[in-house]
Structure formats: C-alpha cells, structure tokens
Amino acid sequence: MKTGIFICHCGHNIKHTVDVKKLSTYFKMFPSVTVSEDYPFVCSEPGQDMIKDSIEKHGLDRVIIASCTPSLHQELFKDLLKKSDLNPFLLRRVGIREHCSWVGDDVDKNTEKAIRLIKAGLYSSSHYVPLEEKRVDVTKSALIIGGGVSGLSAAVFLSKMGMQVYLVEKEAELGGHTRNLKNIWPIGEDGTLIIEEMEKELQGRENVEIFTSTTISSFEGSFGNYEAVLLTRAGEKRIVAGGVIVAIGFSPFDPQIKPELAYGIDKRIITTMDFERSIDALSLPENPRIAILHCVGSRDEQIGKPYCSRVCCINALRVADTVKEKYKDSYVESFYMDVRAHPRGGEEFFEDTQEKGVLFTRSNIAEIIPGSKGVLVRGEDTLFNELFEREFDLVVLSIGMSPPEDNRLISSLLKITLDKDKFFLEAHVKLRPYDTAVKGIFIAGACSGPKDIEESINHGRASATKLYGFLNLGYAFVEPFIAFVDMKRCSGCRMCEKACVAKAIKFDETKRLVHVEEAACMGCGLCNATCPSSAIGLRGYLDNVIDDEISALVEAV
Amino acid sequence: MSEDKTDKNQEIIGFACSFCTFKASEMAGSLRMKYPDGVRLVQVPCSSRVDPAFVIKSILEGADGAFVAGCHPGDCHFIKGNYFTRRKIAALKEMFDAFSMKDKLRLFWVSAAEARRFVEKVTGMYNEIKEKKNAGKTN
Numbered sequence: 001m002k003t004g005i006f007i008c009h010c011g012h013n014i015k016h017t018v019d020v021k022k023l024s025t026y027f028k029m030f031p032s033v034t035v036s037e038d039y040p041f042v043c044s045e046p047g048q049d050m051i052k053d054s055i056e057k058h059g060l061d062r063v064i065i066a067s068c069t070p071s072l073h074q075e076l077f078k079d080l081l082k083k084s085d086l087n088p089f090l091l092r093r094v095g096i097r098e099h100c101s102w103v104g105d106d107v108d109k110n111t112e113k114a115i116r117l118i119k120a121g122l123y124s125s126s127h128y129v130p131l132e133e134k135r136v137d138v139t140k141s142a143l144i145i146g147g148g149v150s151g152l153s154a155a156v157f158l159s160k161m162g163m164q165v166y167l168v169e170k171e172a173e174l175g176g177h178t179r180n181l182k183n184i185w186p187i188g189e190d191g192t193l194i195i196e197e198m199e200k201e202l203q204g205r206e207n208v209e210i211f212t213s214t215t216i217s218s219f220e221g222s223f224g225n226y227e228a229v230l231l232t233r234a235g236e237k238r239i240v241a242g243g244v245i246v247a248i249g250f251s252p253f254d255p256q257i258k259p260e261l262a263y264g265i266d267k268r269i270i271t272t273m274d275f276e277r278s279i280d281a282l283s284l285p286e287n288p289r290i291a292i293l294h295c296v297g298s299r300d301e302q303i304g305k306p307y308c309s310r311v312c313c314i315n316a317l318r319v320a321d322t323v324k325e326k327y328k329d330s331y332v333e334s335f336y337m338d339v340r341a342h343p344r345g346g347e348e349f350f351e352d353t354q355e356k357g358v359l360f361t362r363s364n365i366a367e368i369i370p371g372s373k374g375v376l377v378r379g380e381d382t383l384f385n386e387l388f389e390r391e392f393d394l395v396v397l398s399i400g401m402s403p404p405e406d407n408r409l410i411s412s413l414l415k416i417t418l419d420k421d422k423f424f425l426e427a428h429v430k431l432r433p434y435d436t437a438v439k440g441i442f443i444a445g446a447c448s449g450p451k452d453i454e455e456s457i458n459h460g461r462a463s464a465t466k467l468y469g470f471l472n473l474g475y476a477f478v479e480p481f482i483a484f485v486d487m488k489r490c491s492g493c494r495m496c497e498k499a500c501v502a503k504a505i506k507f508d509e510t511k512r513l514v515h516v517e518e519a520a521c522m523g524c525g526l527c528n529a530t531c532p533s534s535a536i537g538l539r540g541y542l543d544n545v546i547d548d549e550i551s552a553l554v555e556a557v
Numbered sequence: 558m559s560e561d562k563t564d565k566n567q568e569i570i571g572f573a574c575s576f577c578t579f580k581a582s583e584m585a586g587s588l589r590m591k592y593p594d595g596v597r598l599v600q601v602p603c604s605s606r607v608d609p610a611f612v613i614k615s616i617l618e619g620a621d622g623a624f625v626a627g628c629h630p631g632d633c634h635f636i637k638g639n640y641f642t643r644r645k646i647a648a649l650k651e652m653f654d655a656f657s658m659k660d661k662l663r664l665f666w667v668s669a670a671e672a673r674r675f676v677e678k679v680t681g682m683y684n685e686i687k688e689k690k691n692a693g694k695t696n
Binding site: 099103109112415417481499522523525530538546551555 | 566568570576577580582583585586587589590591592593594597598599600601602603605606607608609611614615618619620628631632633634635636637638641645668669670671673
C-alpha cells in the first residue's frame with residue numbers, strides 16, 4: 001500500500017498550536033507511507049498541484065489530507081483525486097484544525113493528538129475500497145414552502161428559469177407579513193404593492209402551481225425525488241419535487257409573554273405591527289405623549305431570546321418619525337438599550353429623528369401600568385442611574401422576530417436542524433449559507449434568523465439560484481455509502497430486516513438470506529450494528545475501519 | 558508503573574453522529590471553544606451505527622471512557638436511528654454496571670447547533686473520570 005499524507009499548516013491556524021514538521025517526519029517512518037509532507041495551504045492551487053504530482057510520481061493508492069474538518073473542501077479534494085485517476089473514495093480527510101489545533105493551546109498535547117488522529121486515518125483508510133457514485137435522475141421541479149416575500153421571489157426566479165414550481169402557503173392568500181405593512185423601509189411603499197407585483201409575475205405561468213390554505217402532511221424520498229403530500233382544501237395532493245426551499249418566515253414576538261408590559265390589557269399599549277395597521281384609527285389628543293420601547297422580545301436572556309432582531313430599531317424610529325410628522329408638538333420618548341439602525345441609510349435616519357425632537361433615553365423598563373389618565377412607564381435610566389416614572393398617552397412596543405410557529409413541525413418533517421434560537425440552521429454559516437444539512441433542501445428568508453424585507457428577497461433569490469444549479473443538470477450522484485450483505489455469513493435470522501427503518505432489507509424465502517435494496521437504503525448503518533454474525537456491512541464505515549480507528553486513537557504512541 | 562498510568566492524560570473515545578454531534582464539534586472548533594485534548598471523536602453516519610462492540614473495544618484497549626452522541630430524540634436524520642441507540646446503550650450500561658464501570662459510558666444528545674453543550678458534556682465527563690481516577694490513586 002502506498003499512502004500519501006499531506007499535512008496542511010492552514011497559514012498559522014494549525015501551525016501555531018501543532019508541530020507540523022514533527023508530524024510529517026513522524027509519519028515517514030511508517031512502511032506503508034510513501035509520501036509525508038507538510039504544506040502551508042493544501043487547498044491552494046500549488047498545494048493541489050503538489051498532491052497531484054505526488055500521486056502520479058509515486059503511484060499513491062491512499063491519500064490522507066490532514067487539514068480542516070472533513071465537511072469543508074471535501075468536494076475539492078475528491079475532484080483532485082478524480083483528476084489524478086484515483087478513486088475519490090480512497091481519500092481520507094483528518095480534521096486537525098477544528099478537532100485539534102483550535103480546541104487546545106498546548107503544542108505538545110495537540111501534536112500528540114494530531115498524531116493519533118492522522119494515525120486513525122492511516123489505519124482505517126487501509127481498509128478503504130474504491131466505490132462508485134450512483135447516478136440518479138433528478139426531477140426538475142421545486143417545492144417552495146411559504147408564500148412570503150422570500151418564497152415568492154424564489155418562485156419567480158425558478159419559474160422564469162423554466163423550472164416547475166409548487167408554492168405552498170398555509171394562509172388563504174400569499175404575501176406573509178409583508179402584505180400587512182403599509183410603509184416599507186426605506187421607500188415608504190405599501191407592502192401589498194410588492195406582493196402584487198410578484199404575484200403578477202407568477203400569474204399565467206404554466207409551470208407554477210400555487211396552493212393556498214395548504215399544509216404538508218408527509219414528506220419522504222431523497223434528493224432529486226422528494227415526495228410530499230399536500231393537504232389542500234380540495235383534498236390530498238401528491239407531488240414530486242427535486243428540491244425544496246423552506247421560506248416559512250417568522251412569528252412576531254408576542255408581548256403577552258412579558259406580563260409586566262401589560263400588552264393586551266389596555267388598548268393604549270400597542271405593538272409596531274398594530275401601529276402600522278391602525279395609525280389613523282388611533283384616537284390621540286392634540287399634543288400626544290408617546291413612549292416607544294425598543295428590544296421587546298430581542299436581546300432578552302430571560303425569555304430565551306438573546307439575539308438582535310435587526311428590524312425593530314428601524315421600526316421604532318419610523319414610528320417616532322411618523323408621529324413627529326403628524327403631530328408637530330407631540331412629546332415622543334424612545335427607551336432603548338442600543339440603537340442598531342443597521343440597514344443602509346439607517347444611521348442617517350436615526351440622526352434625522354433626533355433632530356426632529358424625539359428624545360432618546362437609555363433605560364431598562366421595569367413595568368407599564370395603565371391608569372385612568374395615562375399609561376405609567378416605570379424604569380431605570382441607565383445613563384444617570386436613576387429611577388423614573390412618566391405618563392404617556394400611548395406606548396408602542398417595538399417587537400422583535402420569533403422563530404416561525406411551524407419550525408418544529410417542518411424540521412421534523414424534512415429532517416433539517418434548528419439552531420439554538422430555534423430558527424433553521426444553515427449547513428455552514430459562511431461557505432454554505434443557504435443550504436441545510438440535507439442535500440437539495442434550502443432555507444430562505446427570516447426562518448433562518450431575523451431579516452428585513454430586502455434581505456429576505458435576496459436570500460430567497462440566492463437559494464433559488466443554488467437550487468437551480470442543483471437541479472438543472474437533470475441528474476445527480478449520490479454517495480455510495482449503503483449497506484451490502486456477505487451471503488456466506490448471513491444466517492437468515494432477519495434481525496436487520498426488523499431494524500431497518502427504510503425497509504430496504506428484503507428476505508428471500510427460498511434462499512433463506514437477506515439482500516439490500518440499494519435505492520431505498522439510507523446508509524445509517526443500523527443493520528450493521530444489529531447483525532449478530534457481521535454479515536451485513538455499511539460501505540465506507542465497515543467494522544474493521546472503525547475498529548482500527550479506535551485502536552489508533554487509544555494505542556500508545 | 559501505576560503512576561505512569563494515572564499521570565497519563567485521560568483518553569475518551571466519542572462516537573459522534575455526522576449529522577448532529579460531529580457538526581457541533583466542528584462548530585465548537587471554529588468558535589475556538591476549548592475542551593480537553595484527550596477527547597477524540599470517531600465519525601459515524603448515525604449514532605445507531607455504533608455497535609456496542611466498538612464501545613467495549615475502546616474500553617478494553619485502554620480508553621478511560623467512551624461516549625455515544627447523536628441527534629435529539631425525534632430529530633434523527635434516519636427517522637428513528639437514535640431510538641435504537643438509546644435502547645442499545647441502556648442495555649450496555651446495565652452490563653457496564655455489573656462490572657462497576659458505569660461511569661465509563663455515556664450517551665448524550667447534542668444537536669448541530671449546540672457547540673456549547675457539546676463542550677460542556679465532554680469536559681464534564683472528562684473531569685469526572687479524572688477525579689475518580691485521582692481519588693483512586695490516593696486511597
């Protein structure tokens with residue numbers, strides 16, 4: 001066996017806490033290791049060339065790349081092996097950055113750990129066999145869950161590119177929250193107009209099917225051929241989609257979770273959403289006194305929402321601005337922690353509102369008490385360290401974004417992950433910001449974290465572009481990590497058949513043996529761990545691969 | 558000789574599901590969270606791939622502890638792989654208990670977003686095993 005080990009410095013990322021020179025010299029003494037090199041950036045063009053040259057020069061048949069985590073640059077290195085006429089499944093990645101150099105500071109200990117990790121790769125890769133990626137046909141259609149701005153913009157893009165689009169919306173009409181907004185930052189346009197514009201683009205297109213008042217009852221299949229059952233008003237409908245975009249938006253924070261704010265008890269305490277809807281219906285005195293509270297349902301550890309909702313500062317400023325425009329002599333006081341007026345032009349707008357006479361008080365609000373004459377706001381001024389009580393005619397709560405109501409349902413249906421704040425989690429925050437961990441399922445809009453309308457549209461289009469790139473070829477390759485049966489060992493006990501969740505294992509009555517239906521196998525390895533006679537194995541994760549990995553990790557260096 | 562054994566770093570082998578816990582460990586790395594260097598992971602496609610024999614093998618070959626970690630119940634990418642794991646590890650724990658080494662085996666659920674939880678869990682387990690070992694040394 002001729003193994004090549006390539007150790008990446010990753011600039012200083014790995015080098016400064018792992019003795020890479022020691023590693024490359026250490027591995028030279030193994031008889032099965034032909035090449036052992038360290039290099040500043042293995043993923044760079046010259047780094048790749050070096051690997052390619054080594055493979056050709058020495059006829060390597062195993063390549064171990066010790067660098068960043070396996071999920072990063074995996075495709076890059078697989079392609080590199082393919083270009084060198086080597087089966088890409090003879091590649092082994094060892095994560096000495098995320099699992100070693102970044103989690104400890106001690107150089108000696110880290111170097112020892114890196115040796116163990118690379119050794120585990122070396123031992124286990126000796127059992128690797130060349131595998132073939134299976135080609136599957138991909139249905140050129142997309143299921144978009146959620147008909148808000150991000151879902152609609154994704155649908156418009158995909159339908160223009162000629163893709164069949166199924167757009168599913170829970171509510172009776174499209175548009176989500178945007179439809180209810182009267183005054184959209186920064187142009188001041190009516191949200192309905194934006195939605196209608198997008199609807200107009202979808203109308204009359206043959207390749208778009210819109211299902212309103214529809215929910216999804218079941219979802220199965222794999223990339224390229226997902227099958228979903230939609231519960232429409234007319235009954236059930238089964239559709240096949242190549243990929244999915246989840247764009248289910250957000251739920252506005254419900255201030256009733258914080259009873260000290262007295263929301264819902266008195267109609268003089270409203271949210272920014274209520275204010276949008278009923279600005280003209282408010283019966284205010286001639287020179288009203290108005291309090292605006294920032295960060296309601298954001299940056300609040302106590303209710304489990306430590307994140308910034310991004311849009312609520314600008315909403316609060318807009319309320320202040322609108323009131324000042326309408327009532328010149330009004331008294332508007334804004335109670336804030338920080339003002340994060342993040343979108344373009346936000347800071348300038350913040351200054352404008354200050355010039356218009358809105359008073360900004362940095363404070364923590366303790367409680368709001370509705371009284372007969374006015375609403376009493378009680379809190380602490382955190383700049384002057386003093387307590388205050390003031391009476392207002394109206395209190396506006398600038399509410400943040402909470403995760404969508406259906407997040408749990410959708411995540412368990414589609415098997416995609418939620419992050420710690422219960423929004424959907426992307427596969428990689430920088431390198432794969434639109435993908436989920438499941439191939440062919442993308443996220444768009446505020447369901448992956450608070451976003452304003454502009455960002456949601458961008459996110460929707462970006463996900464649509466990514467999905468289009470996935471589906472456009474009409475075929476895809478699936479990983480060959482599936483189970484197989486060693487007929488000589490199989491005793492026909494049918495334990496694996498009972499265990500298999502995917503129902504991929506079939507029993508042959510005449511031969512009294514089992515066999516695996518390759519198309520149905522998901523590759524979890526449960527059958528492998530269940531089989532009492534080790535007759536069934538999972539490609540890529542064979543028993544001896546993991547056994548040798550364990551041995552390498554614990555054996556004395 | 559025995560001093561050598563106790564002074565040596567504790568070693569813990571973790572079997573991490575590639576969809577949740579392994580992702581969490583990657584995230585812990587990129588967030589530069591620190592955890593003991595004795596914690597070493599084996600990537601498995603699903604926690605249900607972990608044959609109890611792997612756990613026993615790790616302990617027999619000298620690991621001070623082993624853990625199996627996967628997605629939270631109900632979140633399994635393979636629908637209900639982790640339910641099988643839960644049953645299997647519960648049975649294995651009974652067996653470990655009979656040999657008074659129940660502490661050497663843990664099962665925990667860490668989702669892909671819970672890097673902090675991953676670090677807390679592995680560090681906690683590491684330190685407990687270390688304490689037990691050091692207590693044994695003084696007696």
